Amino acid sequence: MIVDIHGHYTTAPEQLGLWRKAQLAGKRVDLRISDDEIRESLEKNQLRIQKERGTDVTFFSPRASAMEHHVGDAKVSADWTRLCNDLIHRCCSLYPDKFVAVAQLPQSPGAAPKDSIPELERCVKELGFIGCNLNPDPSGGHWKDPPLTDTWWYPLYEKLVELDVPAMVHVSSSCNPNFHATGAHYINADTTAFMQFITSDIFKDFPALRFVIPHGGGAVPYHWGRYRGLAQDMKRPPFKELVLQNVFFDTCVYHQAGIDLLLRVIPPENILFAAEVVGAVRGIDPETGNYYDDTRRYIDNSALAAADKKKIFEDNARRVYPRWKRK
Amino acid sequence: MIVDIHGHYTTAPEQLGLWRKAQLAGKRVDLRISDDEIRESLEKNQLRIQKERGTDVTFFSPRASAMEHHVGDAKVSADWTRLCNDLIHRCCSLYPDKFVAVAQLPQSPGAAPKDSIPELERCVKELGFIGCNLNPDPSGGHWKDPPLTDTWWYPLYEKLVELDVPAMVHVSSSCNPNFHATGAHYINADTTAFMQFITSDIFKDFPALRFVIPHGGGAVPYHWGRYRGLAQDMKRPPFKELVLQNVFFDTCVYHQAGIDLLLRVIPPENILFAAEVVGAVRGIDPETGNYYDDTRRYIDNSALAAADKKKIFEDNARRVYPRWKRK
Numbered sequence: 001m002i003v004d005i006h007g008h009y010t011t012a013p014e015q016l017g018l019w020r021k022a023q024l025a026g027k028r029v030d031l032r033i034s035d036d037e038i039r040e041s042l043e044k045n046q047l048r049i050q051k052e053r054g055t056d057v058t059f060f061s062p063r064a065s066a067m068e069h070h071v072g073d074a075k076v077s078a079d080w081t082r083l084c085n086d087l088i089h090r091c092c093s094l095y096p097d098k099f100v101a102v103a104q105l106p107q108s109p110g111a112a113p114k115d116s117i118p119e120l121e122r123c124v125k126e127l128g129f130i131g132c133n134l135n136p137d138p139s140g141g142h143w144k145d146p147p148l149t150d151t152w153w154y155p156l157y158e159k160l161v162e163l164d165v166p167a168m169v170h171v172s173s174s175c176n177p178n179f180h181a182t183g184a185h186y187i188n189a190d191t192t193a194f195m196q197f198i199t200s201d202i203f204k205d206f207p208a209l210r211f212v213i214p215h216g217g218g219a220v221p222y223h224w225g226r227y228r229g230l231a232q233d234m235k236r237p238p239f240k241e242l243v244l245q246n247v248f249f250d251t252c253v254y255h256q257a258g259i260d261l262l263l264r265v266i267p268p269e270n271i272l273f274a275a276e277v278v279g280a281v282r283g284i285d286p287e288t289g290n291y292y293d294d295t296r297r298y299i300d301n302s303a304l305a306a307a308d309k310k311k312i313f314e315d316n317a318r319r320v321y322p323r324w325k326r327k
Numbered sequence: 328m329i330v331d332i333h334g335h336y337t338t339a340p341e342q343l344g345l346w347r348k349a350q351l352a353g354k355r356v357d358l359r360i361s362d363d364e365i366r367e368s369l370e371k372n373q374l375r376i377q378k379e380r381g382t383d384v385t386f387f388s389p390r391a392s393a394m395e396h397h398v399g400d401a402k403v404s405a406d407w408t409r410l411c412n413d414l415i416h417r418c419c420s421l422y423p424d425k426f427v428a429v430a431q432l433p434q435s436p437g438a439a440p441k442d443s444i445p446e447l448e449r450c451v452k453e454l455g456f457i458g459c460n461l462n463p464d465p466s467g468g469h470w471k472d473p474p475l476t477d478t479w480w481y482p483l484y485e486k487l488v489e490l491d492v493p494a495m496v497h498v499s500s501s502c503n504p505n506f507h508a509t510g511a512h513y514i515n516a517d518t519t520a521f522m523q524f525i526t527s528d529i530f531k532d533f534p535a536l537r538f539v540i541p542h543g544g545g546a547v548p549y550h551w552g553r554y555r556g557l558a559q560d561m562k563r564p565p566f567k568e569l570v571l572q573n574v575f576f577d578t579c580v581y582h583q584a585g586i587d588l589l590l591r592v593i594p595p596e597n598i599l600f601a602a603e604v605v606g607a608v609r610g611i612d613p614e615t616g617n618y619y620d621d622t623r624r625y626i627d628n629s630a631l632a633a634a635d636k637k638k639i640f641e642d643n644a645r646r647v648y649p650r651w652k653r654k
Contacts, residue, residue: 226542
């Protein structure tokens with residue numbers, strides 16, 4: 001079985017965007033999307049791609065770039081988040097074998113992370129979600145909230161542990177003109193989070209807390225020697241003890257050489273298969289004739305042992321997202 | 328010949344730090360460092376390492392983390408910068424075969440980049456400097472100034488082209504608690520700059536402008552497929568045309584797998600040897616028994632053809648830093 005742990009509903013019917021536009025204009029409209037419209041939006045896109053690429057199930061969350069926690073206030077974020085999560089729930093209910101729901105959180109710049117707990121609980125307990133996306137920078141590229149390792153975040157972590165769901169560290173779009181969203185802000189956030197983790201005792205405080213760092217871990221595997229060396233200079237414990245029980249990387253790296261590096265330096269127990277389709281990169285690589293984001297191909301083509309591939313494609317997902325296993 | 332294009336004077340005598348402390352306390356003191364003290368600081372460190380590792384010459388600039396453009400105002404930055412550059416000039420004058428000077432710029436948050444021109448000209452024309460470090464975020468982790476591709480920076484670029492010196496894109500320390508300096512801010516800045524470049528026409532405007540992106544290009548080579556794909560989706564020209572005449576990566580990547588990836592995806596014409604010693608990572612890798620930052624070893628051990636290694640070790644440095652060639 002091949003589990004893609006990182007997919008967003010980037011192909012929602014246009015009514016969703018119109019609802020958001022109305023919301024931001026201070027107008028209240030009903031969201032009317034039929035089941036058939038949802039089916040069409042998925043069958044033409046994510047489901048077609050699952051079939052073409054031979055993957056079985058996708059852990060599915062609202063469009064990351066549209067979370068826009070920096071837009072409007074906490075109430076705006078809460079309403080938008082609830083709507084997006086409900087839509088994900090509908091997708092997953094229509095195709096329960098193909099999509100498993102992962103939640104957006106109603107974060108807002110300066111708002112306490114504990115304020116996200118009610119929506120997280122609703123999604124997990126009432127709707128069967130198995131994880132969530134946690135935005136380390138609700139200010140959208142200005143990085144105004146405390147680091148992920150600050151006790152500011154701890155009430156939310158207590159709940160994540162209690163519910164036994166992991167968080168994917170995933171920013172939204174950037175309102176800082178320095179940072180292109182998918183080309184800089186996403187990758188920077190991944191790198192930043194890892195560095196925060198290795199300089200803190202967060203996993204001593206929460207031994208059962210689990211984070212997935214998407215986009216292949218940002219720059220981290222490429223600079224694995226730098227990170228091991230920085231931690232060593234700071235007299236931190238070896239990574240196996242410090243972070244590798246708690247931090248996982250996905251495989252959203254869009255070329256063979258990148259995936260080969262990831263598989264070479266990161267233990268297979270810490271890698272989870274993902275493609276993030278339909279996502280940031282949609283074209284065909286002229287060097288290979290295949291879609292850049294067809295990450296299954298790179299793993300298939302790698303020299304990794306079959307048992308390790310199985311960990312990446314399936315076993316690790318069951319371990320990191322145990323609520324899926326239980327279903 | 329082996330040219331390390333990225334070294335900082337991280338081992339300056341303590342009087343330098345005391346001068347800075349006094350400056351920030353509003354006191355005026357003279358900097359008194361003897362030639363012998365400079366010799367000792369270099370011979371025990373950078374010169375010893377050059378000898379041990381068999382490298383020949385280092386392009387040498389003030390300590391990057393101490394540039395601290397975000398501390399104090401433009402006048403504070405200008406005085407500190409001039410002092411640091413003068414000290415680099417002394418180092419290079421004492422060991423003209425071993426060190427070649429690269430300048431810090433007197434940047435300051437919100438200050439126009441053109442204000443850095445007089446110090447750049449002084450260093451290049453009067454003191455024989457061959458390049459400079461350009462901080463893309465003088466605000467120190469808050470990213471408040473315009474992107475490097477904004478016309479805000481253009482007067483400085485005109486001068487770089489006129490003087491025929493490249494700029495290394497190099498941030499300083501971070502005053503944003505989210506970003507560890509050498510573990511997150513440095514790498515993020517590298518990634519950010521590249522993404523800015525590929526989404527702009529900066530090199531149409533300045534065909535002769537040259538940037539070196541340090542630390543192996545941040546996350547860029549690891550995500551080379553992502554960047555090629557993003558550019559392609561945006562209908563940008565191929566990288567060879569778009570950036571590879573103007574943008575170069577150094578080899579400050581501290582493990583074999585990272586260097587192997589860099590050499591696999593980036594054309595050898597665009598890679599310049601560097602180690603950044605004495606720098607961010609000072610320990611010995613227990614997996615190899617060698618220093619993490621002994622990057623020469625990784626290149627020696629790679630499968631790259633000898634002619635390509637020569638490009639990386641020497642030829643590209645002559646091409647990107649032509650003022651060194653002329654000396």
